[in-house]
Amino acid sequence: MTTKKDKLIDLCLLAGKLMLMYGAETYRVEDTMKRMAVAGGMDNVNSFVTTTGIFLSGVLEDDDDIMQMIRIVDRFQDLSKVTEVNHISREFVAGRMSITDARQELKRVEKQPMNYPLWLIYIASAIGGGAFSYLIGDSLFDMIPASIGGLVSTLALVLFQHYLQAKFFSEYLAAFFGGVTALILVHSGFGTNIDQIIIGSLIPLVPGVPLTNSVRDLMAGDLISGLARGAEAALTSLSIAAGVATAVSLFL
Amino acid sequence: MVWELIICGIATVAFAIIFNIPYRLLWMIGLIGMLSWSVYSFLPITGVGPVPAAAVAAFSSALISHFAARKKRVPVTTFTIPGIIPLVPGGRAYETMLAFVQGDYIEGLSQGAGTLLQAGAIAGGLAFALSIFSIGRGVGQRYETNR
Numbered sequence: 391m392t393t394k395k396d397k398l399i400d401l402c403l404l405a406g407k408l409m410l411m412y413g414a415e416t417y418r419v420e421d422t423m424k425r426m427a428v429a430g431g432m433d434n435v436n437s438f439v440t441t442t443g444i445f446l447s448g449v450l451e452d453d454d455d456i457m458q459m460i461r462i463v464d465r466f467q468d469l470s471k472v473t474e475v476n477h478i479s480r481e482f483v484a485g486r487m488s489i490t491d492a493r494q495e496l497k498r499v500e501k502q503p504m505n506y507p508l509w510l511i512y513i514a515s516a517i518g519g520g521a522f523s524y525l526i527g528d529s530l531f532d533m534i535p536a537s538i539g540g541l542v543s544t545l546a547l548v549l550f551q552h553y554l555q556a557k558f559f560s561e562y563l564a565a566f567f568g569g570v571t572a573l574i575l576v577h578s579g580f581g582t583n584i585d586q587i588i589i590g591s592l593i594p595l596v597p598g599v600p601l602t603n604s605v606r607d608l609m610a611g612d613l614i615s616g617l618a619r620g621a622e623a624a625l626t627s628l629s630i631a632a633g634v635a636t637a638v639s640l641f642l
Numbered sequence: 643m644v645w646e647l648i649i650c651g652i653a654t655v656a657f658a659i660i661f662n663i664p665y666r667l668l669w670m671i672g673l674i675g676m677l678s679w680s681v682y683s684f685l686p687i688t689g690v691g692p693v694p695a696a697a698v699a700a701f702s703s704a705l706i707s708h709f710a711a712r713k714k715r716v717p718v719t720t721f722t723i724p725g726i727i728p729l730v731p732g733g734r735a736y737e738t739m740l741a742f743v744q745g746d747y748i749e750g751l752s753q754g755a756g757t758l759l760q761a762g763a764i765a766g767g768l769a770f771a772l773s774i775f776s777i778g779r780g781v782g783q784r785y786e787t788n789r
Binding site for chain 1: 646649650652653656657659660661662663664665679715716717719720722723724726727728730732733735736737738739740742743761765768769772773776
């Protein structure tokens, strides 16, 4: 039998887990869970979130203390899910949604597919790579090979993350294939400015979410998560650099 | 210049799609990216180096992002993450990597220092805008003056 206490703490943990998994900052997750628990009638609420795990403790109406944790393994970048969970938690805190409704909504968010289909993300990384390369290199024609390179590196990243499931190695391989594509295009005469083309093909791999979140976590005083995310961003950038360095030293 | 701005807006919107940002916010993100690029490319004309220019550009785009996030009631990272993408020191990072591959370590170290400084400047700009918006809500440090 599930009591109100269990339902409430399940709801808070589910909201926190979704936010942390899809790329919210640590202090936002802590704040959201605490507000939801207090709005549900809990006292003595404490939440502690790191990049890889969530702890929540509290006491409901003179019952025993309750304390639960979950471990977060996967980290994706899907900011529209963070926005939706944020909205649901606001509605719950304002009292416009019951525990059961909020849980149903969160389950719906958990199950729903990505906001944009995968092919649109491929097209976006092609366009983003091409457009960004123009900002660096000033050559209109070289936008085309740069966007081909951006498309190849994102395709390779999604493919390797799906089949290999190795965090930094897949970024290394994606950067390697993006760099090889750019070099092949330049050597076959399709494109002139090699710097611009290589940068354009690698820019969709930039770890924007951990980079920004690291700064915000450090500023909010969450030193452990800030450093952890900073390490994630640094390792990702290093793997990208190593991948393109391999490609350049093999083929240039 | 106008072409650059338009292309920068397109690039920022494309990155917003890569980060899966909701459809209804895309146009604002394009404007924020154009703002940070115009600050970043205008300041060097007046004699400011690229590192302070990146800091000022990151600060101004983060400031606008905070206002927009207040207005739309969404997490502010939705705006800041794609907003700083045009400032990423991709060219310098590439030069660093190339110098190390070619065995020119001195050049690699100096370019690498430039890259790290620019990344730090972006982080500093973000942090400064964040501090302005969290006055009164920050964490206590050093002295307890309110006893």
